[in-house]
Amino acid sequence: xxxxxxxxxxxxxxxxxxxxxxxxxxxxxxxxxxxxxxxxxxxxxxxxxxxxxxxxxxxxxxxxxxxxxxxxxxxxxxxxxxxxxxxxxxxxxxxxxxxxxxxxxxxxxxxxxxxxxxxxxxxxxxxxxxxxxxxxxxxxxxxxxxxxxxxxxxxxxxx
Amino acid sequence: xxxxxxxxxxxxxxxxxxxxxxxxxxxxxxxxxxxxxxxxxxxxxxxxxxxxxxxxxxxxxxxxxxxxxxxxxxxxxxxxxxxxxxxxxxxxxxxxxxxxxxxxxxxxxxxxxxxxxxxxxxxxxxxxxxxxxxxxxxxxxxxxxxxxxxxxxxxxxxxxxxxxxxxxxxxxxxxxxxxxxxxxx
Numbered sequence: 380x381x382x383x384x385x386x387x388x389x390x391x392x393x394x395x396x397x398x399x400x401x402x403x404x405x406x407x408x409x410x411x412x413x414x415x416x417x418x419x420x421x422x423x424x425x426x427x428x429x430x431x432x433x434x435x436x437x438x439x440x441x442x443x444x445x446x447x448x449x450x451x452x453x454x455x456x457x458x459x460x461x462x463x464x465x466x467x468x469x470x471x472x473x474x475x476x477x478x479x480x481x482x483x484x485x486x487x488x489x490x491x492x493x494x495x496x497x498x499x500x501x502x503x504x505x506x507x508x509x510x511x512x513x514x515x516x517x518x519x520x521x522x523x524x525x526x527x528x529x530x531x532x533x534x535x536x537x538x
Numbered sequence: 539x540x541x542x543x544x545x546x547x548x549x550x551x552x553x554x555x556x557x558x559x560x561x562x563x564x565x566x567x568x569x570x571x572x573x574x575x576x577x578x579x580x581x582x583x584x585x586x587x588x589x590x591x592x593x594x595x596x597x598x599x600x601x602x603x604x605x606x607x608x609x610x611x612x613x614x615x616x617x618x619x620x621x622x623x624x625x626x627x628x629x630x631x632x633x634x635x636x637x638x639x640x641x642x643x644x645x646x647x648x649x650x651x652x653x654x655x656x657x658x659x660x661x662x663x664x665x666x667x668x669x670x671x672x673x674x675x676x677x678x679x680x681x682x683x684x685x686x687x688x689x690x691x692x693x694x695x696x697x698x699x700x701x702x703x704x705x706x707x708x709x710x711x712x713x714x715x716x717x718x719x720x721x722x723x
Contacts, residue, residue: 424661438653440708441642443715447657467660467719511642 408470409504415474420481423463425449433527437518439511444468446476448519450483450491452527457488464519471509475499475516483520492524560633561616564590568620576630576695578620587617623688624714627695627707635700639707648708656712663719677720684713 408416424447427434431452438445445468451461462480466473478499483491496513499505505513558564563572568583594609619625628639637644659676662668687710694703 436650436653436657438648438656438712439642440644440646440648440711441640443711445653445656445660445712465657465661467657467715514642 408474411503412470412474412505415477415503416470419464419473419477421463421477421484422465424465425451425461425463430454430530431527433523433525433530435519435522435524435526437515437522439468439472439515441511442468442472444472444512444515446472446515446519448476448479448516448523450520450523450527452488454531459483459486459488459491469509469512471503471505471512472515474503475505475512476519478502479516479520488524488527491520494520561619561629564613564616565620574630574633576623576626576692578626580621583617583620587613590617623684623691624707624710627691627703627710630695631700631704631707635704637704639704639711646704646708648705648712652709652712656716659716660719663723673720673723677717680713680716680720684710684717687713 425432425434427449429451431454433450433452435448436445437448444466446464446466448464449462450459452458453460462484464476464480466476479494482494482498494517496510496517499513499516500510503513558572560572560574562569562574565583565586566572567586568579569575590613591610594613619629632638637646639646659680663673663676687706691703691706691710694700694706
């Protein structure tokens with residue numbers, strides 16, 4: 380009992396510390412970035428082994444941010460029916476991937492492949508130093524589409 | 539040896555001026571001849587930094603205040619770049635190969651299996667039900683992994699194998715970020 384209370388109190392102190400750090404960091408961001416960052420859309424994972432799920436994992440070596448973006452595609456229509464992401468990085472990277480999932484949901488693969496990072500950067504009013512975050516989101520959707528297409532051409536043979 | 543990455547003109551002592559072309563040249567006791575090296579004696583570097591810092595501290599330099607600020611900040615920057623293995627490695631690569639790994643848009647990437655591992659560990663850490671023991675284990679594994687990379691980097695720079703050094707340095711950036719994430723839990 381005592382131990383569990385102790386653990387709880389440690390956890391809540393850590394949580395407070397993170398919140399304060401995040402609040403300080405948030406002031407530097409545009410309201411649209413903050414909105415996506417505090418309320419990210421479509422966070423989560425899809426079954427990467429599933430034949431109609433494409434997974435894109437990309438990273439930016441300069442800042443060390445990583446994005447995993449997954450799409451679930453309707454095999455007959457080529458429409459993206461579901462999309463999930465997980466991003467570990469700065470607020471702009473999270474907001475960029477969150478907005479990207481909103482954009483591609485219900486879109487055809489061809490249209491999704493054509494999305495340019497500038498579209499995301501414009502929507503989120505990203506400053507020049509954060510443009511690479513939108514590029515990373517563009518790379519992520521392209522990688523997910525490629526992964527899906529590779530799966531379609533070389534279906535896994537079950538023995 | 540590339541000498542193109544200038545760290546600027548920097549006032550040496552109180553009266554003389556001296557040009558340095560790399561941060562290494564600012565610490566001749568730690569790096570004899572100002573020769574770039576990945577190996578560093580941390581306590582010697584710290585000692586030399588403190589001496590420099592006292593010479594260049596804005597309070598200690600009479601006259602032109604702007605110049606004093608500049609000198610003091612360059613000394614600080616140089617020390618912090620050379621102190622940490624990640625930034626020291628990035629700097630070695632920058633001055634020897636002209637590749638700036640701290641800049642976006644480099645068409646270089648680490649292997650997908652590394653990124654996958656980074657994602658998986660971050661997912662574990664983001665799980666609210668994670669135990670303190672598991673966090674400690676993840677931290678230990680990450681520290682070991684970073685030590686192993688630093689050891690490999692030492693060999694790479696010795697053998698002037700810059701292409702492997704570039705890969706390892708990019709990988710080290712991801713694990714350094716993970717290390718910061720663990721610290722903030």
